[in-house]
Amino acid sequence: MSLTTLNYRATKDYKFMHFERREEFSINSTINANIQVLLQACFPDYPSHQTYFKQVPHSRILVWKKEALIGHASLEYRKIKVGETIMKALLIGDICVLPAFQNQNIASEIIAKIESLGKENNLDLMMVTVTDTSLYTRNGFYTVDNICRWVILQNHSTLGVRERNLNNSLMIKNLGQSKWNDGIIDFMGHIV
């Protein structure tokens, strides 16, 4: 069974919450429906008929309170090239927490779980594109302004390759000792 139960932190705040990581291909229709409801509740413009914006992720962190899905993040493992350096990155997308459960550190805990996963597996960094930097800044991410090159996807079609600065919306957090450099970031795929 490709379901990984992440370390459960039994503090008062996380009592009765269950954090798990699921491979995308193992998600059944019931869980998929739960994810869809959560994404709709958290992102007003989320496509109503699917659980991803451009492409399916590799896995998802799901936070359950009893039978209710209250938190989520999608994860993609990717090798990227920064200048001439190949780096192992975890791309985080669609992080969200049901409004009634916000401001209880649940998103920060999701990020902490992802960070542990990355460190355990000797990855170089976590990466996210944002409009609001606050959640990530408080969790140790910082903005980088490298030129980026990525594959443009739209409506399940590949439209081409784009190269430009992301106007300070790209944030990273180092997981290992690798030094960040100012070279072009080649995503070798789409941006999450």
Ligand SMILES: CC(C)(COP(=O)(O)OP(=O)(O)OC[C@H]1O[C@@H](n2cnc3c(N)ncnc32)[C@H](O)[C@@H]1OP(=O)(O)O)[C@@H](O)C(=O)NCCC(=O)NCCS
């Ligand atoms: C952003 C979000 C996931 C935070 O979840 P959470 O469990 O409340 O987060 P935490 O309790 O760990 O941390 C709260 C901090 O998140 C930050 N935050 C709140 N809303 C945010 C947002 N839309 N984007 C980025 N950061 C946000 C704030 O810094 C807040 O702390 P503060 O109010 O003291 O300044 C949640 O508000 C949410 O689901 N929003 C809607 C979806 C969304 O915008 N996701 C972000 C995509 S990049």
